[in-house]
Amino acid sequence: MYFPYFASYILIGFVLSLIVFLWALKNGQFREQQRARFLPLEDEPDRAPAPTTRISRLETWALGLLAVAGLLASAAILVYALING
Amino acid sequence: MTTDAHTADQPYLTAKGFCITSGLWLVVATFMGLLGATELIAPDLTENIGWLVFGRIRPIHVNLVLFGFVTPGLLGAAFYYFPRLLRTRIYSDKLGVVTVLLWNLTLVAAVVSLAAGHTQGREYAEMIWPIDMLVVAVFVLVFINLIMTVRQRREPVLYVSVWYVCAAVVLTGATFSLGNVIWQPTSGALVGIPDAILLWFYGHNVFGLLLTPLAAGVAYYVIPRACQSPLYSHTLSLLGFWSLIVVYTHIGTHHLLQVPVPTWLKVISIVDSVAMVIPVMAFLINIWYTARGRLGAIHADIGAKFVFTGTIMYFFVSIQGSMMALPQVQRVTHFNNWVVAHAHVGVLGFAGMIALGGLYYVLPRIAGKPLYSRFLADFQYWMVLIGVVGFTSVLTIAGLVQGHAWLNGETVYRVIPQIHVYYVYRAALGLMIFISAVLGLYNILRTLYFNPGEAR
Incomplete structure (x- = not known):
């Protein structure tokens, strides 16, 4: 007998959604829609990123080489598969 | 533009915690995916190593991607933008x-128990009862923190991202409890067809009512910020939100069109799957119109670049999902790798991309320093993009081969050798994503700690 679980869930979900929707309606959540569009922008503007140091650039290149090695391993697997597949 | 004293100089500890959690578990999750993909090529690879067999690795991969990588990544961004949108401090x-510590403890417990073979054997709901209860507990804690932040807000209007995140946490807490049948601790299941209905109600909703709204919330915040342009329409965004709540909850049964589920339920699931075009297009039109003419600004911000790409993936996965719910299409696409391709576009291409975007957008802001390496982040972007497009292509082809072979009465053992090469491609693409995940974790940790960049 599973219907009571499903029916209860539907009923609870429906009632909760309705309560939240009516709260939003009464609370004026649907009124200031033009102002709401700007809410993410009502904050300090982002600053331009600061330049990185020489060491961090070298480190980044080293990591990049490591990543390329990984990519080459992937490519090698593909070639092997194509030749022996 | 105003700097709000209530939001300035916040420690963002929760956001930091969720960002690190996401980056760390992405590495583990992608490794498990890579291992699973390798085992499909070479099934004897982990022979006699019980805790590493495919049947245990696969649920670990899926649960870690879901609860370890994507959800914490999206929550990390949410815990950053909640106080800013509500002009208050986090509660x-x-x-x-x-919550973050308990979340990680839950994930460790999930990995250990699944590897040890403790499973409830239901797809996406494999975790055993004590861990199910931990998952419910962390969602309750997240909800308390978020709803109390909403309560103490100084901004009267709730921006659409706030609606999406609150709904995601509440609906997932409820759906997870119901779908995992937590009132039956020993089995975690009902019996027969009712259990299948309940499982797929949960199985689809855990993505659609958790990842989709959380990702939409991040996109609605990051894209206007990056473009320095107001949202195209807040009314349209709310229409999309409420239509998602109404439509998405019914579509799980489209996974069960081949089984003796009541026809009316199948019809509802198909109709609502097609109706998903309403919330999807409401979201996409809104985001894309907000970004119209400002693609340069999106390209300049690596976080926004990830997020915008995620929205394009959302378009593809949603159109595909609506189409796949049609019985005539599903005769070919179901029970094969087509569905695996679809899942990867949705979870990695859409929600995962947006999680990484949200993470890279908030990291420099919560660290107070620039991102450690834009190059590494760009590298990860391309690896994930190539990986997910590659997955989709390769697995879709494999799925079509399988689907048509089975329709023609071909036996399974004759089809497997034909799709073997596609499994090799998948493992190669998985290796790329795993490598980028490792570099991504390094970038996250270096941005938050040991960052030589100039403080902002």
């Missing part, structure tokens, strides 16, 4: 840190 960073 309790202490509670947030406790």
Whole structure:
């Protein structure tokens, strides 16, 4: 007998959604829609990123080489598969 | 533009915790995916190593991607933008840190128990009862922190991202409890067809009512910020939100069109799957119109670049999902790798991309320093993009081969050799994503700690 679980869930979900929707309606959540569009922008503007140091650039290149090695391993697997597949 | 004293100089401990959690578990999750993909090529690879067999690795991969990588990544961004959109401080960073710690404890327990073979054997709901209860507990803690932040807000209007995140946490807490049948601790299941209905109600909703709204919330915040342009229409965004709540909850049964589920339920699931075009297009039109003419600004910000790409993936996965719910299409696409391709576009291409975007957008802001390496982040972007497009292509082809072979009465053992090469491609693409995940974790940790960049 599973219907009571499903029916209860539907009923609870429906009632909760309705309560939240009516709260939003009464609370004026649907009124200031033009102002709401700007809410993410009502904050300090982002600053331009600061330049990185020489060491961090070298480190980044080293990591990049490591990543390329990984990519080459992937490519090698593909070639092997194509030749022996 | 105003700097709000209430939001300035926040420690963002919860956001930091969730960002690190996401980056760390992405590495583990992608490794498990890579291992699973390798085992499909070479089934004897982990022979006699019980805790590494495919049947245990696969649920670990899926649960870690879901609860370890994508959800914490999206929550990390949410815990950053909630106080800013509501012009208040987060309710309790202490509670947030406790939540993050408990979240990680839950993930460790999930990995250990699944590897040890403790499973309830239901797809996406494999975790055993004590861990199910931990998952429910962390969602309750997240909800308390977020709803109390909403309660103490100084901005009267709730921006659409706030609606999406609150709904995601509440609906997932409820759906997870119901779908995992937590009132039956020993089995975690009902019996027969009712269990299948309940499982797929949960199985689809855990993505659609958790990842989709959380990702939409991040996109609605990051894209206007990056473009420095107001949202195209807040009314349209709310229409999309409420239509998602109404439509998405019914579509799980489209996974069960081949089984003796009541026809009316199948019809509802198909109709609502097609109706998903309403919330999807409401979201996409809104985001794309907001970004119209400002693609340069999106390209300049690596976070926004990830997020915008995620929205394009959302378009593809949603159109595909609506189409796949049609019985005539599903005769070919179901029970094969087509569905695996679809899942990867949705979870990695859409929600995962947006999680990484949200993470890279908030990291420099919560660290107070620039991102450690834009190059590494760009590298990860391309690896994930190539990986997910590659997955989709390769697995879709394999799925079509399988689907048509089975329709023609071909036996399974004759089809497997034909799709073997596609499994090799998948493992190669998985290796790329795993490598980028490792570099991504390094970038995250270096941005938050040991960052030589100039403080902002």
